[in-house]
Amino acid sequence: MDASISLFELGWQTYFQQQLSLDDLEAHKIARVCQVEPSNYALLSEQGLISLAIQSSQPKMTIGDWVIVNSDNQFVRKLDRSALFNQEQQLIASNMDTVLIVSALDDNFNIELIKRYLELVHDAEADAIVVLTKADLCDEAEVEVKRDMVQRLNPLLMIETVNSKSEASLDALKGFFKKGKTIAILGAPGAGKSRLVRSLIDLDNAHTNFNVAQDSLFRLPNGSVLLDSPALRELQANEAMSSVSGFEMVAKLAEKCRFNDCTHTNEPGCAVRKAIDEGELEEQRVQAFKRANFSYDDDSAARSKPHDKFHRSAHSDARARKHSLTE
Structure with a gap:
């Protein structure tokens, strides 16, 4: 049991709170899917890790879903999703509030790929922020030209330019991490996603990992949650x-x-x-x-x-x- 975990730390929002019944509040448990195995789901709750056997009577679930279980840890129901990544009828990840679309400013810069990721985020009904990395590898004029190309995709689109070697640019990015919000990251191989994550959090820190054996939900600065999964990474490579x-x-x-x-x-x-x-x-x-x-x-x-x-x-x-x- 890990008493330090709260639903709010796992990304709980009012949107899900309003779906609860009186029985849910008094007799049931609330948990979030953090792993999907062939025969069972791993759920994170205030009481710690729960193993839920997959049964044909259950709806298909994915990383990020919120689930109600009874006192015996048996499935009751899945809460409605606020956002969902899926592709070719495959569920990939759900209930992301904000998605960081990471793109390098070097020779791998691809405006069309950024558009494709924006389409994915739009279809998932999440908010997007474009993060342009490796600014230290380009001169200022080139950075501004590429940033302007991205801004033309949508005048309201939020864009951040970061240099992973600069603490100032990383601190500006942390301002988007709000308490209780769930963040996901998309980007092509070589865009700098892994380096960005390592700059933001210490994956070896027990506090980051909720002190339980799972590898999809992590604490980010300011109390937000990073949602990651193999399916999400495969989606990036395929795109x-x-x-x-x-x-x-x-x-x-x-x-x-x-x-x-x-x-x-x-x-x-x-x-x-x-x-x-x-x-x-x-x-x-x-x-x-x-x-x-x-x-x-x-x-x-x-x-x-x-x-x-x-x-x-x-x-x-x-x-x-x-x-x-x-x-």
């Missing part, structure tokens, strides 16, 4: 690799188009449209390719408006209601 291979396919097809300035919309002799019609290429991949090759001058930005999805997300009534409950 990074698929963006490159898919664009190469579109580029090779585009070379076969009848017109050099083909927009792959409705021109005759378009090899890209032909591949889409024959089911050899996804329309979504072509649209992503076109966004990646779009010019970032003011006129083209006004014409194509490729970022409306992210701008609208800032004004989503559903998300506004959800977040108003967690304050």
Whole structure:
């Protein structure tokens, strides 16, 4: 038993509190999924670690879910989620309040990949903050140009530029870690995610690990929670690799188009449209390719408006209601 754990430290919010019944408060326990094994879930509660056998009568659950169990640690129900990452019907992680999208400012900088991550976070109904790392490897002018490219994705998007060697920039980032909030991190391999985490918390510290044997929920500065999982890391790698291979396919097809300035919309002799019609290429991949090759001058930005999805997300009534409950 670890009496030092409280629900608030595990990321408990008013959104979940309002789903509780009188029986839940008087006779049941509240716990959060911290590991998913083939035959059981590991749950973290105020009473410590709980093992819950997986049964066909239960809903599928994932890292971050909140669960109600009875006094015998038997499943009662799962609480409604405030956010969810899933891909191809696979549950990846849930109930994240804020997602840090980490991107390096060096030669690996990829604006299209940042867009893809923003789409994932938007679909998950979480808030996004873009963290641009390795600022010490670029001159100030290059940093500002790349930062401006990211800001064009959404004027309301929060962006932080950090140098992991500078305590000042890291302290500014810690200001986003609010008590009781759950943070997740996305980013391609080499973006600096691991180094960033090591700069923020000591993974070998027992206090960081809630003093129990689990590897998905960690204490962050200011009382927030870091949610991590193998599935989340695999999602990052898959997103990074698929963006490159898919664009190469579109580029090779585009070379076969009848017109050099083909927009792959409705021109005759378009090899890209032909591949889409024959089911050899996804329309979504072509649209992503076109966004990646779009010019970032003011006129083209006004014409194509490729970022409306992210701008609208800032004004989503559903998300506004959800977040108003967690304050």
